[in-house]
Amino acid sequence: MIATCSVNYSGRLNAQLPMAKRLLMVKADGGVLIHSDGGSYKPLNWMSPPARMKVSEPDEQQSEAGITEVWTVSAEKSDDTLRILIAEVEHDSSHELGVDPGLIKDGVESDLQRLLAEQIERLGDGHSLIRREHPTPIGPVDILAKGPSGHVAVELKRRGDIDGVEQLTRYLDLLNRDPLLAPVEGIFAAQQIKPQARTLAEDRGIRCVVLDYDEMRGVDDAESRLF
Amino acid sequence: MIATCSVNYSGRLNAQLPMAKRLLMVKADGGVLIHSDGGSYKPLNWMSPPARMKVSEPDEQQSEAGITEVWTVSAEKSDDTLRILIAEVEHDSSHELGVDPGLIKDGVESDLQRLLAEQIERLGDGHSLIRREHPTPIGPVDILAKGPSGHVAVELKRRGDIDGVEQLTRYLDLLNRDPLLAPVEGIFAAQQIKPQARTLAEDRGIRCVVLDYDEMRGVDDAESRLF
DNA sequence: GAGTCGATCTCGTGT
DNA sequence: ACACGAGGTCGACTC
Incomplete structure (x- = not known):
């Protein structure tokens, strides 16, 4: 999904991302990644699996600010939480990938x-x-x-x-x-x-x-x- | 992009991914991430920016094996190379995200x-x-x-x-x-x-x-x- | 399950 | 530019 969003992480530390257009990725095991259009493989913010996601309606104040959806992602093993406020959705698609056969390394x-x-x-x-x-x-x-x-x-x-x-x-x-x-x-x-x-x-x-x-x-x- | 692909990395080490359906992400700075539908935020394989990507036609042998495109991603600062063989493309879309305002941390x-x-x-x-x-x-x-x-x-x-x-x-x-x-x-x-x-x-x-x-x-x- | 150690580590900060 | 330390490190392996 490509959407304008703001993100708030609370857990081992607190971190905030202001509203901007980003890529959101939700994996089959509940993991969530938020990527910008640069930097290396580390996402700006993320939730490690296993996790559960709850989609809810924005409250009145959020609606006025242009928020259309509120995602609350909670880790199952700890009380880490990711709160994603979604404004404009530019793209949204979903795909089944199946289990990956894995990586073969050499030279370590x-x-x-x-x-x-x-x-x-x-x-x-x-x-x-x-x-x-x-x-x-x-x-x-x-x-x-x-x-x-x-x-x-x-x-x-x-x-x-x-x-x-x-x-x-x-x-x-x-x-x-x-x-x-x-x-x-x-x-x-x-x-x-x-x-x-x-x-x-x-x-x-x-x-x-x-x-x-x-x-x-x-x-x-x-x-x-x-x- | 969601596609069936195989990946070969050569650089500081050598690594191979057999043919399977995965998510491919190409960032504005040339970075490439290959994600499966599970695991944490680390991709199965990747290329760090800055990098350049070249798309070419498969050779005869590759065509027979069902390959439709060959991507060669090269790092600009080293001789690391990622070779991605793409078979079936399930989804492909491109988006401008702009520069991200960045992350605010607390609790380090x-x-x-x-x-x-x-x-x-x-x-x-x-x-x-x-x-x-x-x-x-x-x-x-x-x-x-x-x-x-x-x-x-x-x-x-x-x-x-x-x-x-x-x-x-x-x-x-x-x-x-x-x-x-x-x-x-x-x-x-x-x-x-x-x-x-x-x-x-x-x-x-x-x-x-x-x-x-x-x-x-x-x-x-x-x-x-x-x- | 907890501890240890490597990593294509990545990322910030200071010199 | 390089060096060093921290990381929501992750992931593999051992005990």
Whole structure:
């Protein structure tokens, strides 16, 4: 539906949209999206499913202001509410879409992890893989390997941020308490490492490795072709 | 537009959507969204603006498979590409929306910070505000105050998670090196504090304070009305 | 069900 | 322009 409307959200925060022409979308599960004619995929305002919508008549004051319909959208799991005042409707249509077969992805962190595990020498000479997703009480270590001078714990990110360094630091604290593993060296590996993250990491004696995904995938493809 | 289509994204990762009926939305700035009839506000697939779209004829093989149009959407700033194969079109319409007046929000972290600064006694008796956003080399401390037994650094969150405790710990380490400030006590203040975050905080001698935003806003409104 | 973590994150803000 | 932090984050996965 394309309509001139104003929107008021009340829930975890309060937000208002003044009257303007926008696109309104109501999904089969009750979700509602309000989009403008620009910006990225995030709607100006929305209601997450499951939700219920009630259409009612405008009161006298609203009618005078040109409102023709009032939509009240309520979340079923919380008391979040969306109140949409609709003035002029430019377009309205409804369609059955059916269930979507879903999305197939490739190239996310798990792929990077698989590739690095296969090409563990990218950490430096003399490294061998022990295991991926090595479990610890505070979560799995992305890659655990044997280096030339002891064990190596690798934290892997697509974008290396300060959070990743903190995460790796927690793992290292824990792993170094294990006499069977200590000493454990830390490596922060990412496609891109932010300067602040690099500074923090090196300050803590953690080595930083920048990975080239395309190059690693290229090597992977070349290896696959051998079989 | 409502159409049966398949979608292929290639860019920072590769993703595919098999042929199915979906909603296609092309915005004025070139952004494209592909929505199914369920899920939250995130589209199944999309192209962020600015982007350019080229419509072309299907080749022979595609025609035989029932494809009637081929859309190629390219980002202007990168080499991300969306290839949309359109089979049956159920609905197609186009509308001018104009520029949106924008969203007004209330109840985010900055509001909480303002309210806590005004109602600093919520930290406990004998507290007085020194300053908000106290600058340090690793970022601003949300609130710095004077407590009954030294200085107090407050980290403020809407939802108190383990990350916030880490952040506050870094600030405390730094502030306690300043002889003019030390000793600095830490307070982790949030509308909701996760059990794990509370445990970590208390383990590090950081006090946790749960804030009631509605109550604080109520007090604020009451104060405003005096003037 | 709750917690954790990644994301084609998006979006604001400040330097 | 870039960097950082917050999000009504969403969504996938584990425990």
